[in-house]
Amino acid sequence: MSPEPTARDRRRWAQYLVNERAEARVYRELAERKTGEEREILLALAEAEGRHEAHWLGVLGGEPASLPAASTRTRLLGWMARHFGSIFVLALAQNAEGRSPYENDPHATAAMAADEKVHEEVVRGLAARGRRRLSGGFRAAVFGANDGLVSNLALVMGIGATGVGAHFVLFSGIAGLLAGALSMGAGEYVSVRSQRELLASTEPSELGAEVLPDLDLDANELALVYRSRGLDADAALQRAQRVLRRTRTTGTAPAHTGPVEVGDAHEVVGGAWRAALYSFLFFASGAIIPVLPWIFGLSGLPAVVVALVLVGTALLGTGAIVGLLSGAPPLRRSLRQLLIGFGAAAVTYVLGLVFEVTLG
Incomplete structure (x- = not known):
């Protein structure tokens, strides 16, 4: 005879119940925006989550009088499904399906645990289609923005630490923006063009x-x-x-x-002109951020602090986006981007202080 369930057990089952309902709703909302095979797959996933919901209703003995809120991750999925493209939602869902607790819960069936593992691979396949469509331009955009943020922050930090005037820091930042954006755009064009030519020669x-x-x-x-x-x-x-x-x-x-x-490979690489344009524009948009304090008339330590705050926020944002799209934890990717950017800025700032002492 099974032991009487505890209040803690019932709370856990109720949480599973609301999460399954919310996840089924997410898949149905995504399916409304799709057609053909992708729509059928998403509806099948929603149906599977419905079976899991029915299981927990049975374990609980019917609808509880009160239910907890869905988990933060599941609520975020629902919000993104309503406001953003499916690629972000599917990337998060992939991560969520891979962390299902059913395998270690004795009240979940083996079939449910197996379902969750299979769902992870199904969602990974759906997300991969979107990633392939994004990858060429997206790669150039993200790399361009991050390079602009990090390289120009390091430049203005290093120049500013030498003790030169604010106008010189501003000029250096603008020059670094233009030089870097042109270099990134040209380099991206040559790189992507060469990749496509290599692929064409193997077709x-x-x-x-x-x-x-x-x-x-x-x-x-x-x-x-x-x-x-x-x-x-x-x-x-x-x-x-x-x-x-x-x-x-x-x-x-x-x-x-x-x-x-090689068709998929061409799609992943993307177009050379598009990649070059994205790289140029996003490098410039990232590189302008460290210069903003000097553009608006700040100088000295206040300008440095404001630049660090602005760039830090931008690095956290781009890191989170990369984490979401790759199915990795967004916070970890955000912190990694922040440490890399601030680490580069710290090195050039110290070098600038050394030059100030040497030249002074």
């Missing part, structure tokens, strides 16, 4: 129907094509024979087939 070409009938069916050179694309010898030979038979029967050659696919 298989189509096989013309006019040459296939002349191939020796026994020697079957066509099998080498498929082996070079990753098929083993037997599979390559079978595919080549099917292609040759079809070509000689119909007179048409199929488009290139095989394991080598």
Whole structure:
């Protein structure tokens, strides 16, 4: 006979219940914005959360008189589902599904624990589609903004520490902004363009129907094509024979087939001009922030403090965004960005003090 549940047990079950309801609502709200396969997958996830909800209702013996609020993470998911794109929500949901407590809770079934693990992979797959669509421009934007924040903060901190006038710090910051933004934009264009050219050179070409009938069916050179694309010898030979038979029967050659696919890779890399533009604009938008105090007439220690506060806030924000989209804890990524940025600024500030002493 099972022991009588404690008040603590019932509170935990009630929390599971409201969380499952909220998560099902999130998936349904996301499904309303989708069509086709993605919509069906999201509705299936909502249905699974509904089964979990029914389980906890059964354990509790029906609807409790009062229910706790959903967890902060689940409420955040719901709010983001209503106000932002699905990529942010799915990235958070991926992390939430991966931290399900059901595996260690004796009142959750093994099927529920297995569901949560599978849900993590399903949500990861859905989120990956959005990440691929974002990755080219997004990478350039995030890297550009962070580089602008860190490099120009380090520049104005180092220059300011030498004791030069505020106008010189301002000029140095603006010069650093322009030089860095142009350099980032040009570098991003060359990098992405080179990546796309490399990918294009690896993309298989189509096989013309006019040459296939002349191939020796026994020697079957066509099998080498498929082996070079990753098929083993037997599979390559079978595919080549099917292609040759079809070509000689119909007179048409199929488009290139095989394991080598570069379409997704092109999508991940993104466009060269778009990446260059994003990199230029976001570097400039990040690099202007450390200079703002001097633009508005501050100087000395007040300008330094204001610059650190502004840049610190921006670094925390960009770190959180990267953390959300990668499914990692946002706070950890935010603090990492902050430490890196302030660490670089501290080094140049100390160097500036050394130069001030040396030159003074």
